[in-house]
Amino acid sequence: MNVRRLLDRESVLAPLLLLPVVLYVVLFIGFPFVMSFVYSISNVTVGNPDFRVTGLGNFREILADKVFQKSLLNTFIFTFVSVGLVLVFAHALAEILIRDFRGKWLVRFLIMLPWTAPIALGSIGFLWFLDSLFSPLDWLLRAVGLLGKPGALFGPMSNLYWFGRPDLAMAAVIGVHVWRLLPLATVILIAGLNSIPKEITEAAQMDGAGYFRRLFQINLPLLFPVIGVSILFATFFTFTDMTVVWVLTKGGPPPHSTQVLASLAFLKGIQGGDLAQGAAVALFFFPVLAGIAAIVLRLVKKAVVI
Numbered sequence: 273m274n275v276r277r278l279l280d281r282e283s284v285l286a287p288l289l290l291l292p293v294v295l296y297v298v299l300f301i302g303f304p305f306v307m308s309f310v311y312s313i314s315n316v317t318v319g320n321p322d323f324r325v326t327g328l329g330n331f332r333e334i335l336a337d338k339v340f341q342k343s344l345l346n347t348f349i350f351t352f353v354s355v356g357l358v359l360v361f362a363h364a365l366a367e368i369l370i371r372d373f374r375g376k377w378l379v380r381f382l383i384m385l386p387w388t389a390p391i392a393l394g395s396i397g398f399l400w401f402l403d404s405l406f407s408p409l410d411w412l413l414r415a416v417g418l419l420g421k422p423g424a425l426f427g428p429m430s431n432l433y434w435f436g437r438p439d440l441a442m443a444a445v446i447g448v449h450v451w452r453l454l455p456l457a458t459v460i461l462i463a464g465l466n467s468i469p470k471e472i473t474e475a476a477q478m479d480g481a482g483y484f485r486r487l488f489q490i491n492l493p494l495l496f497p498v499i500g501v502s503i504l505f506a507t508f509f510t511f512t513d514m515t516v517v518w519v520l521t522k523g524g525p526p527p528h529s530t531q532v533l534a535s536l537a538f539l540k541g542i543q544g545g546d547l548a549q550g551a552a553v554a555l556f557f558f559p560v561l562a563g564i565a566a567i568v569l570r571l572v573k574k575a576v577v578i
Contacts, residue, residue, distance in 0.1 A: 305558075307551075308551040308554055308555055309551075309555065311547050311548050311550075311551035311552075312330055312331070312548060312551040312552040312555050313325055313326060313327055313328065313330070313548075314326060314548050315548055316547045316548050317545050317546050317547055317548065318545035318546075318547060319545065326548070330548050330549055330551075330552040331552050333549070333552075334549060334552050334553055339527075339528050339531065339536065340536065340553065342527075342528050342531060343523075343528065343531045343532055343533050343535075343536040343553075344533060344556070346442070346528075346529075346530060346531055346532050347511060347532040347533045347534075349442070350442070350445065350446060350449070350510065350517075350530075350532055351507060351510045351511045353446050354446050354449045354450055354453070354506070354510045355503060355506045355507055355510060357446070357450045358450050358453045358454055358457045358502075358506050359457065359499065359502060359503070359506070361450065361454055362454055362457035362458045362460075362461050362502065363461055365383060365454070365458045365461075366458050366461035366462045366464075366465055367465070369383070369458070369462055370462060370465050370466060383454070383455055383458060384455045384459070385455075386451050386452055386454065386455055387452070387455035387456055391452055391515050391516065392515055392519060394448070394451070394452065395448060395515060395516050395519035395520055396519060398444070398448045398451075398520065399519060399520055402434040402435065402444050402520075404431055404433045404434065404435065404436060405431060407431065407432070407434065409432075410430075410431045410432055413426055413432075414430065419431075419432065435520065435521055435524070435525065436525055437525065438525060438529035438530070441520075441521050441524070441525055441529055441530050442529065442530050444520060444521075445516055445517055445520055445521060445530050448516050448520065449510060449513065449516045452516065453506050453509060453510070456502075456505065456506075457502045457505070457506060460498060460501060460502045460505070461495065461498060461499070461502065463498070464494075464495045464497075464498030464499070465491070465495070467498075468490075468491065468494050468495070472490060472494075473486065473490065476489075476490055496571075496572065497572045500568050500569070500571060500572035501572075503568055504564075504565060504568055504569075507561070507564055507568075508561060511533075511534075511557065511560065511561060511564075512534055512557055512561075513532075513534060514532065514534035514535040514538055517530055517531070517532055517534075517535045518535050518538070522535070523535050523536070523539065533553055533554070533556060533557065534554075534557075536553050537550045537551075537553040537554040538550070540553060541553070541554070
């Protein structure tokens with residue numbers, strides 16, 4: 273009875289319920305972050321027991337590294353193009369899926385499938401789908417006359433060689449990542465559209481407002497807090513992701529055409545054995561993502577207040 277009475281007290285129950293979250297943050301986020309900072313200002317490498325503090329030398333080296341500069345640019349391109357495409361396609365799908373039509377459950381199932389499937393498995397599937405010699409997409413383009421003929425839209429070559437050209441490799445990586453994130457953003461926007469009172473939309477229709485006027489003057493302003501959440505999730509998932517890049521291109525084609533910060537940190541810290549350099553690269557995630565989060569949350573707060 274004493275235990276039950278103790279648990280009925282808010283001052284005891286609240287900290288007890290928060291304890292698992294605090295332990296998770298400390299053990300799986302706080303501790304690795306502190307270790308990354310310690311490694312980044314040291315000379316630690318795999319197999320070397322010597323530990324010596326070197327200050328900011330690792331940061332100076334990677335800032336002067338052309339590969340790091342290229343990876344940083346690729347990361348921003350990869351992130352902002354992917355997030356932009358995800359928001360556009362997710363809103364279009366959400367607009368369709370809030371309407372009633374036959375087979376709606378099947379469409380929703382197919383859209384959610386990429387999110388439920390392991391990303392490594394999906395990326396391997398696209399590795400075959402965009403194969404340099406046996407790509408079904410290239411076969412389809414040849415069949416409709418858009419590839420493999422003189423004057424064809426995509427050129428006279430029999431294959432596009434998706435992972436052999438820098439522009440096509442980046443397009444392929446972005447396309448696969450958009451395919452991966454689209455279901456999550458769609459579900460979030462469906463919830464946002466369903467939360468808009470129907471009376472507002474019906475009143476706008478009675479006043480003669482067309483689709484685009486309702487979209488830009490009613491739906492998007494009311495959806496902005498939800499869109500902000502989608503932007504945050506998509507940005508964090510994209511900026512820190514390396515699975516799609518590593519499975520499809522491993523940062524290639526040379527010279528590091530699709531290399532991003534996450535894959536570069538893995539390349540230096542794990543494969544290269546230089547834990548200090550890898551940690552220094554990985555720490556660049558923190559100020560960038562913290563800045564993006566602060567800006568988006570500030571804009572969302574202003575929208576909510578308005």
